[in-house]
Amino acid sequence: xxxxxxxxxxxxxxxxxxxxxxxxxxxxxxxxxxxxxxxxxxxxxxxxxxxxxxxxxxxxxxxxxxxxxxxxxxxxxxxxxxxxxxxxxxxxxxxxxxxxxxxxxxxxxxxxxxxxxxxxxxxxxxxxxxxxxxxxxxxxxxxxxxxxxxxxxxxxxxxxxxxx
Amino acid sequence: xxxxxxxxxxxxxxxxxxxxxxxxxxxxxxxxxxxxxxxxxxxxxxxxxxxxxxxxxxxxxxxxxxxxxxxxxxxxxxxxxxxxxxxxxxxxxxxxxxxxxxxxxxxxxxxxxxxxxxxxxxxxxxxxxxxxxxxxxxxxxxxxxxxxxxxxxxxxxxxxxxxxxxxxxxxxxxxxxxxxxxxxxxxxxxxxxxxxxxxxxxxxxxxxxxxxxxxxxxxxxxxxxxxxxxxxxxxxxxxxxxxxxxxxxxxxxxxxxxxxxxxxxxxxxxxxxxxxxxxxxxxxxxxxxxxxxxxxxxxxxxxxxxxxxxxxxxxxxxxxxxxxxxxxxxxxxxxxxx
Numbered sequence: 001x002x003x004x005x006x007x008x009x010x011x012x013x014x015x016x017x018x019x020x021x022x023x024x025x026x027x028x029x030x031x032x033x034x035x036x037x038x039x040x041x042x043x044x045x046x047x048x049x050x051x052x053x054x055x056x057x058x059x060x061x062x063x064x065x066x067x068x069x070x071x072x073x074x075x076x077x078x079x080x081x082x083x084x085x086x087x088x089x090x091x092x093x094x095x096x097x098x099x100x101x102x103x104x105x106x107x108x109x110x111x112x113x114x115x116x117x118x119x120x121x122x123x124x125x126x127x128x129x130x131x132x133x134x135x136x137x138x139x140x141x142x143x144x145x146x147x148x149x150x151x152x153x154x155x156x157x158x159x160x161x162x163x164x
Numbered sequence: 165x166x167x168x169x170x171x172x173x174x175x176x177x178x179x180x181x182x183x184x185x186x187x188x189x190x191x192x193x194x195x196x197x198x199x200x201x202x203x204x205x206x207x208x209x210x211x212x213x214x215x216x217x218x219x220x221x222x223x224x225x226x227x228x229x230x231x232x233x234x235x236x237x238x239x240x241x242x243x244x245x246x247x248x249x250x251x252x253x254x255x256x257x258x259x260x261x262x263x264x265x266x267x268x269x270x271x272x273x274x275x276x277x278x279x280x281x282x283x284x285x286x287x288x289x290x291x292x293x294x295x296x297x298x299x300x301x302x303x304x305x306x307x308x309x310x311x312x313x314x315x316x317x318x319x320x321x322x323x324x325x326x327x328x329x330x331x332x333x334x335x336x337x338x339x340x341x342x343x344x345x346x347x348x349x350x351x352x353x354x355x356x357x358x359x360x361x362x363x364x365x366x367x368x369x370x371x372x373x374x375x376x377x378x379x380x381x382x383x384x385x386x387x388x389x390x391x392x393x394x395x396x397x398x399x400x401x402x403x404x405x406x407x408x409x410x411x412x413x414x415x416x417x418x419x420x421x422x423x424x425x426x427x428x429x430x431x432x433x434x435x436x437x438x439x440x441x442x443x444x445x446x447x448x449x450x451x452x453x454x455x456x457x458x459x460x461x462x463x464x465x466x467x468x469x470x471x472x473x474x475x476x477x478x479x480x481x482x483x484x485x486x487x488x489x490x491x492x493x494x495x496x497x498x499x500x501x502x
Binding site: 003004005006007009010011012013014015017018019020021022024025026028029030032033034036037039040043 | 201202203204213214216219222223226229230233234236237240242244251252255256259275276277279280281283284358359360361363364365367368
């Protein structure tokens, strides 16, 4: 033992040294480093989860966006179709109304013309009768009494009218 | 043969040989062979306690480890710098190693011990290879032959260089006989080249093996060493015939014997742990010293590489064996199943 240099005091001091070293290294190296490693792995795990969540949310949002876009497109189409339909209807209505009005005016104009013509005819008839009376007075020289004369003319005119 | 004589081999060999010849011819001081002693030398005494050079080296190792770790872990960040990454790499990989061997539950308990063993042993081994070790120390007048003259650097003869004999061997011999020779007691000697220190580590390892065994298995752990279970069963168990009892009794005797062998092997562990580490590192130091004594330059370089490797391997072996013994201690031995 002496030749090997084994000495109880030194042996015990080494055991104490080792214990001390293990404790101090635990405090300054193992604990902080293992904690840091755990923390980092937790952080990375969380980061990965967050990234996955974010990408899932992004996919969802894109889907939602697509859906809304489709909806908007569909609505737009609907509105356009509706508007087209409505304008067509309005056009038809306006056209119909215009046609109706035109027809009414034409009708009115025609009635007026007829009335004028009737009136003109009546006046003409009157004048023709009077003219005929005058002419016949001049030609015949004698006067039938005016009343019978007028009757004659009226008969005549009626005949001519019927002949027409 | 033709390959050995090719230019690729001959030219470097010739250069090395020529270099060695030139080095020996040049007036470079020779390297002295220090006295090789198995026991670590006390350098001074502190309160009556002898402080050996290996103990100083052990303290230095501890200081390097603690201050280094403290400096690295003082400002830890989630994004590690180089040093932090280096320490994390070491600790993480060894933790993985221990966890693989012992499982997550026990790894937390084993790790601080086995990691400290590894770090202490490897830092001691490698620091022992630096020029700081073995090259300076206290000069003592040689009590018998083997001393060398000293060239004093100051008038009061407190600082000196250990010099090779300047003029011929004969005169040197006469000087030494006259008691003018000095021997050097190095101030630092690799901690692992002291049996006290390797034995201390071995004790820690083996005692903690028993501690963990008891922690895991309770007092039943010692049933491994005092294996009386089967003998007791041979007498008490019901339903055994006379022949059965005798057979069981003899099996019990065998168990007892195995228990004794187990106890001896625990002591054997202490011896093998301490002498393996001490022997490897001490032999390496002796090898380097002798190589430097024979041929002062260049030739010891490959042996330094070898010693770096040996230092790493010995640290790993000590650590891994400790883990293995811990794991064996916490696992159930076969007795309960019978």
